[in-house]
Amino acid sequence: MNLFGNQLVKLLSTSLTSLAIAYSGISYAQQNTALEACYVEGLEDRLMCGSVSQPLSKKPSANNIDIHFAVIPAIKNMHPKEAVLAFAGGPGQSAIEVAAIFARNLKYARESRDIILVDQRGTGKSQLLQCDSGTIEEQFKFNDQALSFVAFTKEETGTCKEQLGIDLSYFTTVAAASDFEAVRLALGYEKLHLYGASYGTRIAQEYLRQYPSSVASATLDGVVPMQQSLVAIGDAIDNALNEVFLDCMAEQACLSQYPSLADDYQKLLEELRKTPITVTIRHPRTFKEIPLVLTESKLRGAVRMALYGHTTRSLIPLVIDSAVKGNYSPLAGLLGNEQTLGSIAMGMHSAITCGEDWPNLTEADRKQFGQSYFGKMMIESLDTVCPIWDVEPVEHDFYKPVKTDIPVLLLSGGLDPATPPSWADLAMVSFSNAKHLVSPSATHGVAAQTCANKVIGQFIDSLTFSDLDTDCLDKDNLKQYFMNINGPVAHQETEQKND
């Protein structure tokens, strides 16, 4: 009996200790970093958060920074040694802050695999490089057409540089890639499926180039090719806006409501170029009367940002038409709404653009990209701020297209005002196992607007392209344009209804 007794005690104690370990948290593959439960805005689910300490540079004397990450646990973890690593856009967006968006875009992939979100160095919780960007009142009042604009920008940049007090050369895409690998090692995953959106596709490609053996597949949504400077964006913006005008002309209701939209827009821009219009409008939140100095760049900027999403895109004809008629409220609404997108870490953004998109601009590039309004504006702006930031240019190899035989799925929106389908074609020249899908009516970020989240789930599961169900990407899910401030229905002449 004693013999049995000892055995039993042993069994009991071993099972109890291992039980205690099992309770300590979600059991990932050999994780060797402390994780704690955490939550992010807009997502009810309990995530697991942690951080890894990474050297700021390869120099032995370099300081360390903490790279923070969050794991959205799989619903049914059928592949515990794999995970989906999501890269945020911007550049400058925090991946953890937009976890709710990633959870939606990767809804089907999440059914069987964890999702890892890493705040890239310089964003979110990983040493945020952010400077104050003025209140709505200041932005509305500011006249960017004044002669002193360049001097003003220089001063702002200098103040920001002083405030951050760090060499931005440590925050380029090449430098950040190793942080993602460190997170993978800390969490103990063997293979990752990459998902990048917008600028996130660039860092995803760089990660794929540096650590090909860690990658099982990559999905690039709104693709930035390594060969392409972000400055080339101007044409895409013009084309996307032109699509709105053509669309409206092709639709009977829109045409009769807004018969000369494109011309009206050009006329208004010309007028503003000559003299900015100063009006008093209501603050979008406080409703106080505040001055608005309307300039060409503000109008173009507001319309550009509205092109990014389906919902705001449907307001563009109304906004232009109203402004032409002297009603600037819809425009103020768009300008004020832009604030909600304002979570871009400008320091990190400058590190990327000045280190990667500016140094390699040739004279020919400058001439070509400078033809569009935004291309020209961006080149001028980079020429002003980059000498101040003084970011070390990346090696020339960075601009070579990534060569890989890992399966890559590329997604583009036909109406994308930032990364048009042609960019994806450029990116995939050296991918030997890739497929490019275009959703004609999507704008920027296909997974968020279409059934692509389902396609991504299928792709990650099968790693082949033959049995993907992609028909639904052709579905037209554009919103109808607003015909008046109440909605997409033209004014109806019917009998009076008693209110």
Next chain:
Amino acid sequence: MMRLVQVLYKKEMLDASRDKRSVMAGLYYAIGAPIVMCLLFTILLKQLSSPDALEITIENPQAAPNLVRFLEGHDISHSEKSSVKAIRLIIDTDYAQDMSQGRSALVTIVADKSDNKLIKSVRRLEMSLARYNSEVAGLRLISRGIDPSIMRAVNVQTQDQATPDSKGGMFLGIATLSIIIALFYSAMNLAIDTSAGERERNSLALLLSHPISSTQLVLAKVAAIATYSMVGLILVLVVSKFAYGMVPWEQLGFSINLDLMFILFCTLIGLPIALMSASLLVFVSFMAKSFKEAQSYVAFVLFVPIGLSMMTTYDIATEYVQWAPIAAQQYAMIEVIKGNELPLMQVLLSSASTLALFAVFSLLSSRMLKSEKVVFGL
């Protein structure tokens, strides 16, 4: 004394294993129950979840083309096919006019909300319409120069402490219920056969004519029955592990994952229950006068542990019942699957009381066997 019990235990095990067919019959439950359960769950999940492409009847769609397109974007569309759900969305004839004048445009959902098969789909439609509502309202505000975020007077954030493993709810209860019942069912035949059956074959009297005490006999029988219960338990756990892995839980946003730790834990807390169950079955069988009578009693008595387990399953256990044997252990099993902290006090106390019951039933059985009336079934 222990040596004699061991010899008797060997004899009981030998006896039981001779009739292989009936042993297997007892274990069929352990193999079959999880498989049947998983088939049922799979069908149920399909019924409960809303289909990917939800087809409903939309009346007067031409009045609200933008809304119809929005719903199509959410995979909700009008259909005339037979697969269409019994949900009607009626768009008011004045919809367009009301929309253009900034009035609330009427849409009506007609559906039977008591129909469990529809409820998820109805909620999905309601949710999509609510999204459309806030989308259009947001745009209406922007076109008036107002930031739509002012509509969110309070920013309500919910932090759900559940994990995908803990959202199983009632499914978890039913799964653990089927595991616990295996302890009682796997050895039920054996228990009746070794007590009431042995008495009917007159070999019980023969056994007792040897120099052994009735306590030794009862303990040996209970140990043999408990062994079979444990075999049944381990079997049900192993089969469950694989069977539950096949159910597409993720469609409803949760999973039930029985890992190795859970299997070890169940085996551990199952041991006292197996002993208690065996002693209870033996006691009840000896109470009966005949084999047939014993079968009826046993079936009846098993309602008590099943009832206790049901109370945990359907989460209706009162403060006191939660500490009762079976109920408490099952609660602990559910907590372990959920990955929550182990209710150690509850497990220890209920295991202790389970063992106490085992002692009481064994004692009562051995007392009974001292009476010739019982031994000869008079």
